[in-house]
Amino acid sequence: MDIEQLNRIKASMIIHSLETSLGEYVLSIDDIESINSNSVNSIAEREFTKGKVIDKNNVRLLVEASYLDEIFNMAVDVTRGTSFEAKMQNLKEFCSYMSIFDIRNAISHPNRPFPDAYWFRAASIASDPLIIQLGLKHVRQALNQAVSENLQSPPEEWLTNVTWSIPNTLPTTFDHEITGLWGRDKETKDLESTLSKVRNNLIALVAPGGVGKTALILQFLKDISLTPEWSNKVDSIIFCTLKNERLTADGIELIEAINGIDQIKDAIYEDLCTLYTDKHFDSFEDACTILESEKVLICIDNLETLLVHSQQEFIEFNQSLPLLWRVIVTSRISIDSATTIPLSTLMKRHAVNLSRSYFKRRGISDFKQEDLELISDRANNNPLAIILTIDLYLKGVDISQSITQSQRDIASFSYTNLIESLTTNSISILEAIYVTGKSTKAELIDLLECSNEEISESLNELSKTSLLVRSTTDTGNDTFNLSDSIKDLLLTNPRNISIRNEISQSIKERKIKIQEQANRNQILGINEFDQDFVSATVPESIRSLIIDLNKIAGRPANKRSHIELVKLKSRMSELLAYNSNNHELLFHYARVLQALQDKNNTLEILNRAISLEPNNPRYLMAKALNFFHQQEYPTA
Incomplete structure (x- = not known):
């Protein structure tokens, strides 16, 4: 007998003895009233689906129909209010920490690896003082027999009774096991709620690198694989990762990983062959056909490795899967067609x-x-x-x-x-926000002198990543800033230093221009009744354009540049898309239209400004002058 099989048998002796001893412990108390009614109902309903009807008041029948986790819960219930309650709760937590459910699962699947650690963990459980303190002496006896290699395999019926464990290809150990998973209760509930809804067949857990996406999804999948209720919703769990590098104290380590849709299919195919040994598949497509009635849950970790190159290819792959199959991914980039669960840093x-x-x-x-x-x-x-x-x-x-x-x-x-895969405009937006601290869409249009469509397209690209932080102002406008981590990266590694310098210079020149206008207002006594007055409350991006307009309007009519006016009209029009209720911007936009001799639209825009500020004498005077120049004197 090889060492792996020997350790499997020794561990099974301990786990079987623990499960049996806990059941006997519950039976010795024999108090159905102390057992949680939800647990009782859950066991009874599960047995009913199997065609068995059990008496909910019969503790023995309930124990016989229970799985290890349920028996543990019963044992905690029956000790409630006694000196043994804390000890039983501590034993359950210790067993959970030692991965007892994984060990129980591995024992019953002889084709799966059985690490040495499982035997040592089982021995640690059996040798813990809590076992003796709770009177579970048979567990210690099982340990002694296992150590002396007086082997006695548990009954075959017990070995095969693991319907609560959903077949899966999750890793046997997780990186986060050293500390446990901290502060993710809300996100775990969000995952559970989202996956419970059958219509959500593509779910994406999205966050920057290092936040803990992989740790959360692995823990979640492990938990549901060991929860009886989920066996009705999921038949098997496939896990594959595209992670191609690991960050350590020694730097970034490259990892050999899956790359591309074809390799994803190959990995899933191999895992399906491992889990469904009673079936034969010639290919991934063949497996999809044969298992189309199975509820297969596929988890793909670090999907951004693929998405940065081709999101459409993945979407087509997902759409090709059988209807009952579902996909859950972790990624630094969101997917258009997915139900997204964002993950932030810890509290x-x-x-x-x-x-x-x-x-x-x-x-x-x-x-x-x-x-x-x-x-x-x-x-x-x-x-x-x-x-x-x-x-x-x-x-x-x-x-x-x-x-x-x-x-x-x-x-x-x-x-x-992520940054290396971005378009030039998107990188320019990052640099602009780095310089300004935070920006609105209108400010980005003005700073970068791009069209509304260009900025919208780039913001849409960036919104699929975790590079931008979006918030909404009291006026309903979106503002964008950068996370602290991306600021740190751009600080030490600018992506387009020329753009950054241009933006910095542009902002500097704009501030000088605004200050000069403020000085001019003061020297000439320009106030809110004057046509070229610029209010200090107007956003700087709008003030800058108004000052440009005043310079053009201050020239004789025959010296005004038509090209400059058209350009100004275009820039103001872009800003109006996100400042439609800014009456000052509307008023000065009407001035541009008037200079371009667009009489009808001039009046329409003036009326919009007046509707927002009905008693503004400057707007009313401008409307009157408009009628006067059209020789509509009575109206004027």
């Missing part, structure tokens, strides 16, 4: 707890609370940045330098590939 307290937990797992206990808060804050509460900072610190780098290096590395790791 401060969870980030601090993660820092504390990771220090402890690395064997460090003499840390200061202020250091934990500093690391979390400077890492922008990004889980990967926190872990990277601590790893660097433990390698001998001081905290300040560790934070600086991790910020630089995480920014490069999270965003470099």
Whole structure:
């Protein structure tokens, strides 16, 4: 007998004994009233779907029909209010932490690997003092027999009774197991709610790199694979990753990974062959046909690797899958046709707890609370940045330098590939927002001198990534700024330095121009009754255009440039699309139209300005002059 099979049998002896002992513990109390009614109803309903009717008041029948997790819950229920409650709860949490459900699942699938760690974890559970304190002596006896290799395999019926475990190809170990998953209860509930809705056949968990997308989705899929209720919704879970690099304290490590739709199909095909050993498939397409009635859940991790090159190819792949198959992905880029679940960085307290937990797992206990808060804050509460900072610190780098290096590395790791795939206009927008701090769409149109369509197209491209942060003002306009991480990256690695310099110079010149106009207003005594008055409350992008208009309008009619007026009309028109209720912009736009001798539209725009500011004497005078120049004297 090889060592893997030996360890499988020894672990099975312990887990079988624990499950049996917990059941006997519940039976010894024999108090149906103490057991949660929801648990009772769930077990009874499941058995009913199998054609069995059980008495909800019969504890023995309920125990016999239960799975390990349910028996644990019953054991906690029957100890409620006693001195054993905390011990039983602690034992359940300890067993969960030691991956007892994964071990139970691996025991019953002889074709799957059985790591040495599973045997050691089972032995750790059986040797814990809680086992004796709770009177579960048969578990300790099973450990002693296993250690002495007095092997006694559990009944075959017990080995095969794992319908609560959904067949899957999830990894046997997760990177986040060292600290556990912190602060993701809300997102977990969002995932559960979204996946529960049958119509959501493509779900995307979207966030920047390092925030914890992979950790969350793996933990979620593991949890549902071990939850009996999900066995009615999902028949199997396939996991594949396109992750091609890993960030560590030593830098970025390249990983051999799946690349492209064809390789995704090949990986899914191989996993389906592993899970459905009773069926034969000649190809991925053949598997889709044979398993079209199966509820297969496919998880593709780090999909942005593919999306940056061809989103349409993936959408076509998803549409080709059987109707009952569903896809859930993690990505730094959103997908047009997907139901998106955004994932933000951790809340401060969870980030601090993660820092504390990771220090402890690395064997460090003499840390200061202020250091934990500093690391979390400077890492922008990004889980990967926190872990990277601590790893660097433990390698001998001081905290300040560790934070600086991790910020630089995480920014490069999270965003470099995304930025390199962007169009020139999108990169220009990033540079513009970097310079201004935050910008509205109208301001971007003005700064970059691009059309509404060009800016809209680029913002749409950027909105599919996690590069921009969008917020809405009180007036309903969207403003855009950059996350701290992307600011750090652009600080050290400008993507278009010439654009950045041009924008900086343009903003500088605009401020000088505005100040000169303010000085002119003061010197000449220009006030709100004058046609060329510029209010200080008007946004700078609009004020700048009004000043340009005043310069043109100040020339004799025969010296005014028609080309300049047309260009000004176009730029004001673009701004009006996002400032349609700005009466000052409407008024000055009407001045441009009047200079271009567009009489009908001039009056229409003036009327719109007056409707927003009915008693403004400047607007009323302009309307009167418009009628006067058209020789409509009574109306004027």
